[in-house]
């Protein structure tokens with residue numbers, strides 16, 4: 100397996116606050132990796148550091164390194180970053196007033212020269228990507244008139260036309276109903292490209308990611324296959340709720356359930372949160 104990304108000793112501080120602390124991991128070509136952890140754990144911040152956006156956002160104090168194909172990420176131009184990474188991040192204010200078609204065309208820009216015209220091939224790629232997310236009918240619609248879930252699917256379709264080697268998704272299932280949660284993650288999974296995504300739903304993460312990174316308070320607590328990372332004692336401690344690990348009867352995937360003490364009839368069978 101060839102290594103695409105190498106994150107080494109990565110730390111990020113803003114003023115006195117530590118956002119990420121000594122993060123180390125590698126990403127191999129073709130892996131589908133889910134970043135999980137509680138609110139504020141540093142999941143989105145880690146994505147930003149990987150794509151070299153943390154410095155743009157703040158006068159940040161970043162140490163350690165991110166290498167993409169053995170070259171420091173800070174040495175890549177913005178266009179080179181866009182050629183390597185397709186992004187679906189959570190805030191998209193800048194595309195507020197565009198049509199879906201225009202939003203989709205933005206996905207083609209990293210691979211075009213300044214004055215190149217739209218081709219029939221471009222048009223067919225846009226139509227194909229929209230059909231994959233069930234939005235063929237929305238080509239002429241205004242992006243800001245779509246529902247949150249439809250907007251999310253357009254952004255995923257835009258990432259598909261960008262045809263980059265690495266797909267970065269920040270909470271891709273946000274706003275999606277249960278059908279599109281599975282549809283989008285299955286689609287992402289079948290692309291045969293490298294995917295790094297933050298996911299709040301631990302069971303979806305387990306179902307669609309080969310490998311999970313568990314973050315807490317800016318630290319990488321565990322990196323491994325879902326069965327190992329979703330160990331109930333570990334999750335119970337981090338999320339502060341009793342937890343049980345099961346296996347899905349149909350897929351065989353590791354699944355977890357959390358319980359509130361007062362709702363739990365068989366509390367003794369379930370691991371309690373560990374004290375500090």
Ligand SMILES: Nc1ncnc2c1ncn2[C@@H]1O[C@H](COP(=O)(O)OP(=O)(O)OP(=O)(O)O)[C@@H](O)[C@H]1O
Pocket residue numbers: 113116118136137138139140141142143144145156157
């Ligand atoms: N530019 C910044 N300046 C100051 N603090 C920041 C900055 N970016 C993130 N943080 C802080 O870093 C911490 C981690 O934020 P981040 O958004 O990475 O968490 P997350 O794990 O993605 O959370 P969530 O699950 O709630 O989306 C938070 O406390 C956040 O307030």
